[in-house]
Amino acid sequence: MKPSHIEHIGIAVKSLDSAIPYYERLLGTPCYAIEEVKDQRVKTAFFKVGQTKIELLESTDPEGPVGKFIEKKGEGIHHIAFAVNGLEAALDEIKESGIQLIDQQPRKGAEGLHIAFLHPKSTFGVLTELCEDKNK
Numbered sequence: 556m557k558p559s560h561i562e563h564i565g566i567a568v569k570s571l572d573s574a575i576p577y578y579e580r581l582l583g584t585p586c587y588a589i590e591e592v593k594d595q596r597v598k599t600a601f602f603k604v605g606q607t608k609i610e611l612l613e614s615t616d617p618e619g620p621v622g623k624f625i626e627k628k629g630e631g632i633h634h635i636a637f638a639v640n641g642l643e644a645a646l647d648e649i650k651e652s653g654i655q656l657i658d659q660q661p662r663k664g665a666e667g668l669h670i671a672f673l674h675p676k677s678t679f680g681v682l683t684e685l686c687e688d689k690n691k
């Protein structure tokens with residue numbers, strides 16, 4: 556497995572409305588998409604920085620993954636996502652190496668990407684996402 560680039564960095568925020576103006580100023584570029592991912596109980600906002608994106612995550616449910624993260628750790632970097640070709644094969648390889656998968660199979664994430672998460676307990680404390688854009 557060899558990721559091509561960092562697809563995005565996910566940042567947990569309490570409020571998209573509060574955080575978006577800061578990132579628009581910092582990055583000098585407008586937020587280009589806002590999308591709710593219902594099964595993840597988040598609302599997301601995206602910015603482009605070169606090949607990489609910043610994904611802001613606002614929880615829509617205190618019991619969802621981002622709601623629980625903010626309650627426990629506060630706002631901040633939530634996950635890092637790597638772009639791969641051949642996500643299924645990458646997951647098989649990772650599983651064989653003993654790393655714990657959260658998602659055994661790829662599923663649909665924001666922006667129509669196929670995604671899967673690796674558990675932070677077996678990735679040195681960093682919630683890690685692998686994603687594949689099947690349209691590329």
Ligand code: CMX
Nearest residue numbers: 565592595620621623624633657664665672675680681682
């Ligand atoms: N980064 C690092 N560590 C994290 C973490 C994160 N984002 N979220 C939780 N943890 C840690 C917790 O602090 C806890 O550690 P301790 O046991 O040392 O306290 C451990 O992981 C287990 O946490 P938990 O609260 O018992 O378990 P949760 O029910 O919160 O589940 C996790 C944690 C990672 C399995 C869950 O959040 C998950 O499945 N995440 C993947 C999906 C996701 O994050 N979706 C939101 C983004 C969606 C998108 O980008 O579209």
